[in-house]
């Protein structure tokens with residue numbers, strides 16, 4: 001990376017951190033003032049600011065508080081221990097990735113069906129779109145309850161919720177991609193009297209890959225959201241969602257923020273992995289080919 | 291329709307059929323494959339009419355076109371933009387359905403001929419697959435037709451050499467110039483060795499020198515293999531140089547104005563210097579007159 005690319009990122013990060021500290025002062029100062037007054041001694045502005053940065057249960061914890069908590073919860077216990085944040089991240093990642101895999105299967109399957117079988121477009125597509133108008137927060141507890149009744153607990157209900165969020169962008173992107181082949185290249189296949197399976201394998205599928213990967217990035221980020229949402233109604237023993245829930249029960253705002261940071265790190269990592277896979281698999285010229 | 295139209299039609303038809311009747315003398319001995327005797331009719335078009343239903347008004351792309359192409363013919367289609375040259379080729383290739391009239395390719399319907407892979411088509415645009423290397427673009431038809439891998443590669447290399455692209459096998463299409471891409475698409479059409487070649491302005495995007503070179507290559511290939519070629523061009527010189535017959539077309543509605551025989555006056559073996567000969571000039575002049583006649587309808 002050149003300095004040209006580092007500089008804007010550094011400036012933005014610095015600005016965010018300054019704003020964050022300013023926000024902490026602003027949001028925490030009423031509580032901090034109360035605490036200082038209760039302590040009895042005289043206090044000035046300097047004392048107040050220092051106090052807002054050192055609250056036990058701040059409204060908005062400072063970045064350094066979050067960093068310290070993150071460090072402790074990642075290194076304080078063995079990775080397999082229930083108190084280790086990495087353990088919870090692993091649990092969430094497990095259900096997110098399982099849901100993502102199921103979502104890819106379902107999403108690609110639907111897209112292939114919609115493109116290859118004329119009648120499926122009219123019969124399936126409206127349902128696919130309608131499915132996304134139901135709020136995930138409403139349907140998640142029902143999925144958990146219903147699957148729990150059938151004897152499925154733990155990973156599977158969460159993965160199903162992830163899949164529910166995942167498959168939609170994949171279906172939409174893949175349908176568009178499978179139809180993106182240039183009409184002339186389709187004519188070309190016709191002149192070779194290629195069968196529809198050959199046209200699919202040699203033309204439609206490779207032409208769809210750039211579209212598929214764009215959708216996969218959206219979907220893999222959504223799968224993390226789905227897994228966390230799925231962890232909320234399960235009562236919360238393990239997973240980042242469970243940490244968010246218990247943090248808010250006990251007013252442990254620093255713990256909530258640590259879990260949030262881990263969730264976004266997980267999302268960013270998964271999107272980056274999909275991006276690497278894209279670079280390895282899609283070769284269609286600079287910027288997606290012409 | 292003005293009377294002149296009808297006259298031009300009749301003239302065109304007569305010319306077509308009289309020229310088609312005596313088979314062009316075999317220039318070189320054919321490669322001796324069965325079903326390739328010279329003079330056999332490969333493409334037979336009778337009273338072909340094609341109307342596109344555009345949103346507001348119908349487009350008369352082809353009107354009462356009749357043409358018969360014999361084995362070993364090299365036919366050039368020439369005419370102003372929009373006169374239906376591409377449409378005519380697409381009908382032969384079964385990519386477009388005629389509104390009326392009959393078309394036979396190798397004695398079959400165009401669809402049957404297409405299913406038998408009777409022809410290779412070079413489109414007006416290269417239509418290469420951007421995710422395939424140059425070589426794998428050329429092997430595409432062979433892959434579809436089930437040719438073994440090793441042979442695919444040999445044939446692709448052979449054709450790429452023919453169009454002067456040796457050394458570019460591993461490049462991707464976007465790393466090539468427009469003219470080079472078009473040459474890849476020619477190599478791709480030649481790769482599976484079809485008996486009938488349909489080429490839509492294959493050399494349109496090339497510089498003069500490369501074009502001369504490829505014209506020479508094409509005429510030699512045609513003489514050696516006795517393939518039947520249908521070739522669209524906007525260049526009079528190119529049409530006269532390559533063809534046994536030149537079909538001059540005119541737009542609105544797309545129709546045949548004149549069919550000019552070149553095989554009678556020009557030697558079968560053609561080198562670039564025949565372009566200076568008086569016979570060549572005379573034919574070129576007649577093509578030009580036909581084109582101008584077509585244009586005068588526009589006013």
Ligand SMILES: Nc1ncnc2c1ncn2[C@@H]1O[C@H](COP(=O)(O)OP(=O)(O)OP(=O)(O)O)[C@@H](O)[C@H]1O
Pocket residue numbers: 342343344349350351369370371372373374375376377378414544
């Ligand atoms: N799919 C289509 N739908 C409607 N009209 C069409 C379609 N394809 C071609 N046309 C019209 O048919 C006419 C003939 O088109 P065609 O492409 O055959 O011309 P052309 O002789 O190949 O021209 P050019 O030399 O510019 O390639 C044109 O007027 C064109 O607008």
Ligand SMILES: [Mg+2]
Pocket residue numbers: 375376377414490
């Ligand atoms: Mg054209």
